Amino acid sequence: xxxxxxxxxxSRSESPRILxxxxxxxxxxxxxxxxxxxxxxxxxxxxxxxxxxxMAGCAWLVLRQAVPPRGVPWLMATGLTAVGLSxxxxxxxxxxxxxxxxxxxxxxxxxxxVLEWRAWGxxxxxxxxxxxxxxxxxPLGHASEWLIxxxxxxxxxxxxxxxxxxxxxxxxxxRQSMADLATTDALTGLLNRHGLSAQTDRFVALARxxxxxxFVLFIxxxxxxxxxDRYGHAFGDEVIVTAARAVIAxxxxxxxxxxxxxxxxxxxxxxxxPDPVDLGSRLTAVLDASGLDRQRxxxxxSIGASQSWxxxxxxxxxxxxxxxDMYRRREERxxxxxxxx
Numbered sequence: 001x002x003x004x005x006x007x008x009x010x011s012r013s014e015s016p017r018i019l020x021x022x023x024x025x026x027x028x029x030x031x032x033x034x035x036x037x038x039x040x041x042x043x044x045x046x047x048x049x050x051x052x053x054x055m056a057g058c059a060w061l062v063l064r065q066a067v068p069p070r071g072v073p074w075l076m077a078t079g080l081t082a083v084g085l086s087x088x089x090x091x092x093x094x095x096x097x098x099x100x101x102x103x104x105x106x107x108x109x110x111x112x113x114v115l116e117w118r119a120w121g122x123x124x125x126x127x128x129x130x131x132x133x134x135x136x137x138x139p140l141g142h143a144s145e146w147l148i149x150x151x152x153x154x155x156x157x158x159x160x161x162x163x164x165x166x167x168x169x170x171x172x173x174x175r176q177s178m179a180d181l182a183t184t185d186a187l188t189g190l191l192n193r194h195g196l197s198a199q200t201d202r203f204v205a206l207a208r209x210x211x212x213x214x215f216v217l218f219i220x221x222x223x224x225x226x227x228x229d230r231y232g233h234a235f236g237d238e239v240i241v242t243a244a245r246a247v248i249a250x251x252x253x254x255x256x257x258x259x260x261x262x263x264x265x266x267x268x269x270x271x272x273x274p275d276p277v278d279l280g281s282r283l284t285a286v287l288d289a290s291g292l293d294r295q296r297x298x299x300x301x302s303i304g305a306s307q308s309w310x311x312x313x314x315x316x317x318x319x320x321x322x323x324x325d326m327y328r329r330r331e332e333r334x335x336x337x338x339x340x341x
Contacts, residue, residue: 006172007165008069011115012062015072018113019059019079023052026083041093047086054082073116077123080110084127092134100146103131104153111157112164120161124154185259187237188244196258196266200315203256207270208310215273215307216315218322219247219283221263222330223299231296239297246286246301250279266319276303276329302330 030048033040058075061067067075083106091099107127114120128150135146183195191199207214221243228236240263247257247265255269283301288294304326306318 002176003169003172006168006175007115008072010168011072011076012069014113015076016059016062018110019055019062019076022079022083022110023055023059026052026055026086043093044090047089051082051086055079073114073119076110076114077116077119080106080114081123081126083110084123085130088127088130088134100131100135100149103127104149107153108157108160112160114161115165115168117161120158124157128154188241188259190244190248190265191256191258193258193260196256196268199256203268204310204313204315207313210270211310212270213272213307213309214313214315214318215269215271215305216318216322217251217267217269217274217276217279218260218304218306218319218326219243219265219267220302220326220330221265221299222302223297224263227297227299235293235296238292239299242287242290242292243283243301246283246290249286250282260319266322268315268318273305273307276305276325279303302326302333304329 026048030045030052033048034045058079061075062072084103087099087103087106091103107124111120111124114123131150132146183191183198185192204214206212221239224236224239227239240259244257244259244265247267251257251267252269255267258266258268260266280301280303283303287301304322304324306321306325308314308318
């Protein structure tokens with residue numbers, strides 16, 4: 001999950017609850033105002049309940065999934081704007097300095113819940129222009145004082161929004177790192193067995209849809225144990241990483257390349273299987289050009305292959321078949337070498 005997806009997921013999860021709570025608080029505040037100030041104009045309560053209905057309607061749209069994920073922050077911004085404009089309209093009818101403070105409280109409280117800069121900026125701009133249009137006609141206070149208050153409110157709201165977004169981004173990155181660690185080999189960056197299993201269903205479904213054969217290559221790093229024992233595990237790791245890079249360089253981008261074991265690499269792909277002899281030659285050329293000390297590791301990459309059509313596809317059996325083919329080819333190669341005596 002990337003940052004944008006994480007932000008939208010949090011917004012979709014949080015927004016209905018925030019909007020409904022906000023609608024309830026606005027309605028409750030209107031009722032309390034009516035109890036304490038029954039002489040206040042009725043239109044004030046009309047504005048309050050209209051804002052509450054807008055917020056409740058936005059929550060309903062999110063719950064019904066009537067808007068795409070990217071539209072959810074704009075519904076939050078709509079709820080914020082509705083409450084803010086309601087307060088501004090009430091101040092126009094019944095001028096009170098405290099109303100402007102309420103407006104800043106609403107901006108600071110609801111602004112960080114929007115979780116999208118453009119939506120927040122649009123709501124903040126609408127409220128800022130509307131409030132300052134009112135201030136220009138107001139007989140109360142001084143414009144410079146309201147400028148300071150509104151500026152402080154906007155800056156605070158933006159800072160809190162930025163903090164929330166950074167927190168969500170950090171959490172998304174942490175989750176992605178955990179997912180990568182669970183599916184990726186830390187040394188080579190290849191898939192591990194768990195990562196391969198996670199992609200097996202999608203891969204098999206693609207093979208059946210395309211009616212394409214599936215091949216498996218089983219690659220063993222010969223002589224790795226001897227290199228480890230003689231030159232240390234750091235050099236052994238260098239051999240593994242170099243071999244993994246060579247395999248990546250000689251296979252296709254859509255092949256699944258997996259570190260199967262300590263010195264084993266498995267490649268699964270679609271189409272006709274590569275010829276193990278030809279692939280071995282290409283791998284040797286890449287290894288020779290890699291800069292790896294071939295005096296300390298003079299081994300080879302033994303390769304076996306197997307293939308199946310989707311109707312009879314059994315990946316476990318294919319991998320076992322490629323493993324057996326690798327051992328057979330290696331023994332045949334060793335049997336062809338002249339005796340050292």
